[in-house]
Amino acid sequence: QQPVQSPQAVILREGEDAVINCSSSKALYSVHWYRQKHGEAPVFLMILLKGGEQKGHDKISASFNEKKQQSSLYLTASQLSYSGTYFCGTEPAGGTSYGKLTFGQGTILTVHP
Amino acid sequence: EADIYQTPRYLVIGTGKKITLECSQTMGHDKMYWYQQDPGMELHLIHYSYGVNSTEKGDLSSESTVSRIRTEHFPLTLESARPSHTSQYLCATGLAGTYEQYFGPGTRLTVT
Numbered sequence: 001q002q003p004v005q006s007p008q009a010v011i012l013r014e015g016e017d018a019v020i021n022c023s024s025s026k027a028l029y030s031v032h033w034y035r036q037k038h039g040e041a042p043v044f045l046m047i048l049l050k051g052g053e054q055k056g057h058d059k060i061s062a063s064f065n066e067k068k069q070q071s072s073l074y075l076t077a078s079q080l081s082y083s084g085t086y087f088c089g090t091e092p093a094g095g096t097s098y099g100k101l102t103f104g105q106g107t108i109l110t111v112h113p
Numbered sequence: 114e115a116d117i118y119q120t121p122r123y124l125v126i127g128t129g130k131k132i133t134l135e136c137s138q139t140m141g142h143d144k145m146y147w148y149q150q151d152p153g154m155e156l157h158l159i160h161y162s163y164g165v166n167s168t169e170k171g172d173l174s175s176e177s178t179v180s181r182i183r184t185e186h187f188p189l190t191l192e193s194a195r196p197s198h199t200s201q202y203l204c205a206t207g208l209a210g211t212y213e214q215y216f217g218p219g220t221r222l223t224v225t
Contacts, residue, residue: 042156098161100161101214
C-alpha cells in the first residue's frame with residue numbers, strides 16, 4: 001500500500017525550515033528519501049532502517065518513528081538548491097536490502113530567494 | 114557517480130508497434146529496476162532483477178517484459194504499444210547489500 005506524504009507542497013524563502021512527513025499503514029522495514037528536480041532523475045538522500053538512528057546529510061536530516069510507522073524529513077536553513085519534489089519510498093517489515101520500494105505521491109518544495 | 118544509460122531518451126511511436134527500451138550500466142551492480150512515472154506523479158516499480166537470469170514483476174501491473182541475460186543490460190520490451198503506455202520509464206541500479214538506488218536519465222515514451 002502506498003505511503004502518504006504531507007504536505008503536498010511547501011513554499012519557502014531561503015533560510016527557512018521545512019518538515020515533510022511520510023506515513024504508512026503497514027509495519028515498515030525501511031524508509032528511503034529521494035529528491036527529484038524538474039526534468040531530472042531522482043537522487044538518493046538517505047535511508048532510515050527499523051531500529052536505526054536518525055540520519056543526517058548536510059542540513060537535511062530524517063527520523064523514523066516505528067510506533068507510528070512514520071518518517072519525517074527535516075530541511076533546515078533551506079537553500080535554492082533544495083527545490084524539487086521529495087519522495088519517500090517504503091519497504092514493508094520483513095524486507096531486505098533488495099529495494100522493492102513503494103513510493104509516496106511526492107511533496108513539491110519550492111525555495112524562493 | 115553512477116553510469117547508467119537509457120536509450121532512446123525520447124520515443125514517439127504508433128499504436129501496435131513493438132518497442133524495446135534499453136538500459137545499461139557500467140558499475141557491475143547486481144540489482145536493476147524499471148519504474149514508470151507519469152508527469153508530476155510518483156514512481157511505480159514495474160520490474161526488478163537481483164542478478165543474471167533473475168526477474169520479478171513489481172507492484173504495478175505492466176504489459177511489458179524484461180530480461181537479464183548480462184549483468185550490465187536490462188532491456189524492457191512492449192510487444193504492442195498502446196496510448197496507455199505513454200509515460201516516462203526510469204531505470205535504476207543498486208549494489209547488492211546496499212540500499213541506494215541510482216537512476217538513469219529516463220525514456221519519455223509517447224504512443225499515438
